Amino acid sequence: MLTQISIAVIAVAFAVLVFFLIKTLKAATVSLDKVTQTLQEVQKTIDELSYEVKQTIRNTNDITVDVQHKMKQIDPVMNTVKNLGEALSEVTYAVKEVSAGVVSKFRQSRENKNKSGSLPQPSSSAVTPSERTVQSYNAVYSDSSSGSTSNVSKWLNYVDAAAGIWNKFRRQKVR
Numbered sequence: 001m002l003t004q005i006s007i008a009v010i011a012v013a014f015a016v017l018v019f020f021l022i023k024t025l026k027a028a029t030v031s032l033d034k035v036t037q038t039l040q041e042v043q044k045t046i047d048e049l050s051y052e053v054k055q056t057i058r059n060t061n062d063i064t065v066d067v068q069h070k071m072k073q074i075d076p077v078m079n080t081v082k083n084l085g086e087a088l089s090e091v092t093y094a095v096k097e098v099s100a101g102v103v104s105k106f107r108q109s110r111e112n113k114n115k116s117g118s119l120p121q122p123s124s125s126a127v128t129p130s131e132r133t134v135q136s137y138n139a140v141y142s143d144s145s146s147g148s149t150s151n152v153s154k155w156l157n158y159v160d161a162a163a164g165i166w167n168k169f170r171r172q173k174v175r
Contacts, residue, residue: 098155
């Protein structure tokens with residue numbers, strides 16, 4: 001009888017074990033179903049995102065091609081601006097040379113007049129370039145009877161006219 005009770009206890013224990021094992025397996029099955037469903041949703045989302053990423057890359061490539069095309073169109077304008085800058089630099093250099101020539105002629109004529117004793121020597125207290133510029137400007141425009149003043153006036157008129165023409169040209173280019 002003891003064997004029969006032992007077999008019965010073992011059978012009951014085995015049935016309880018199988019019952020809890022079935023419960024655990026059902027819970028694992030539910031969890032695996034949820035994981036499978038989540039993976040399917042993730043796969044769907046990845047597919048949608050990959051399509052949108054491909055579209056974004058295509059748009060980026062189109063924009064890059066468009067920007068490259070526009071940059072090629074701007075290159076001649078940049079070359080023109082560079083050439084214009086070089087031309088203006090040359091004009092500025094020429095005006096500087098003419099200005100220096102006019103100032104040196106004025107100084108020579110002034111020194112000649114000073115040697116004859118008609119004008120006092122210019123003050124050597126002007127050390128800075130801006131003071132020298134103001135002095136030379138005052139010297140040119142203070143003596144209206146000298147011939148160099150009319151040359152300076154002519155050159156200033158030429159420079160003013162050139163600046164006016166340049167402004168008109170620039171305004172027409174903007175339109």
